[in-house]
Amino acid sequence: MESWVRFNAQSQSKERLCRAVQYTCTLLGYTLQKGGAASNLLTTVKQLESHLSLSRKLLRLGNSAEALEAAKRAVHLSDSVLRLCITVAHLNRAMYFACDNMLWAGKMGLLPRLDQNKWSLRSFRYYLFALILNLARDAYEIRMLMERESRSASLSKGSLSSSPTTLSPLSPENGDLCPSPSTSLPQVTVHVRKQLHLLAFVLRNNPPLLLDLLKNLCDVFIPLDRLGLYPTGNGWVGACGLASSVLSILTILHPWLKLKP
Template sequence: MMEAWVRFSAQSQARERLLRAAQYACTLAGAALSRSEDNSRILSRLQQLEAHLSLGRKLLRLGGSAEALGGAQRSLHLPDPVLRFCLTLSHLNRALFLACDNVLWAGKTGILQSLDTEKWSQRSFRYYLFALVVNLSRDVYEIRLLLERAETTKKRGKSPENNPHLQTESKIQRFQLHLQLQLRLLLRVLRENPPLFLDLLRNVCDLVIPLEKLGLCRSSPGVLGFCGFTSSVLSILTILHPWLKLKP
């Protein structure tokens, strides 16, 4: 157990994920405490702690753009054209997001005193949003491939369309049955592929954050904190257990 923790804490990405989980835990706690006016002092401390955690995360992400560009270069050699496109575009957007994040860190620490932090923050979240959309597109593509594979290998006595009893049913009933079968197959595919399921869940949770920051959707601080904390915990799981990380 101690060796696993030492390996985990030695990684800068792992430390950043821990800070991220703590940051959104503060957001979630602040949303719960904001219902009472007697907690204003605690709320103020939570907000200060959240700001310090955010700044610490930005420090740990310095130089991350080079790593993302390296990932984009490696993904150019993937044989699958869809995966090659999605992963390369995702890494490039992540590199731009981290570059903007580094500039924001310089502005918030006073190195770039005249920096328009709001402008750079919006720019950073736009690149983050693009990366998440591409990641979700990759997840959907992987799910479609697995569904097609499961449908072709599934042994059936008779398909529902060839059943004489079902032919007498209405189109709506047949459509409902088809949806039920597809949903069961989807759940089975996700259950048998934990890395894909965790990646999909993490990207969906993360998507709420840039959408909220860019004003494209409105959600409560509680929802924002819950989604950020959940995605952070899922990321920590993939670091602790590398087999849970979606590859390539």
């Protein structure tokens, strides 16, 4: 299985490139349709999109094995939240790829009686579950990093306030232990602003986490639209798919941008 995983990793960049071109065709088809282009041109673009989708399914044959191997590695993570999110996400990806392989067999005529609509909806459900778990993992890591930075800032501020020449604005000496109700709203605004600055600081200093968050946020609109849970149209789906594909290609070209574990 390890040899197959190594072989499969070599085709990952080709699959990402096909994905980028496929969603470019989706976006282009939507733009041409809105612009009133000729029907034969629209048909050509849709056929190219369909061929690219079938090519991607061929390149993804065996990805279930890679996802299962990743799930086996994630089981040994020490953090229980990361262990749960990453393991279950990889298991859902394995099921998604298995459904995708069934769809490929059906489109190739190997399974002529396959209900392709049913298996397509099933694959998008597994895809959506995996993305939700990936977003939960991103949110957890962001929260942990924000708490770490907040504790570090509090320790630094505490060491400064311990000197006799420095007084905190909220110290008893300044008589501001019990703020009046009229000042509660500005304090909430200041707190929210500080949290947003802290969030921006954490994401700016963790490019792999930022890219993974953006990629998952873009990808989640695709199954939501295909399942009819949040219809956005082919234009938005094409734009989101293209953006997430470009981000994925960046992580392949620069492995240090890939979020670990």
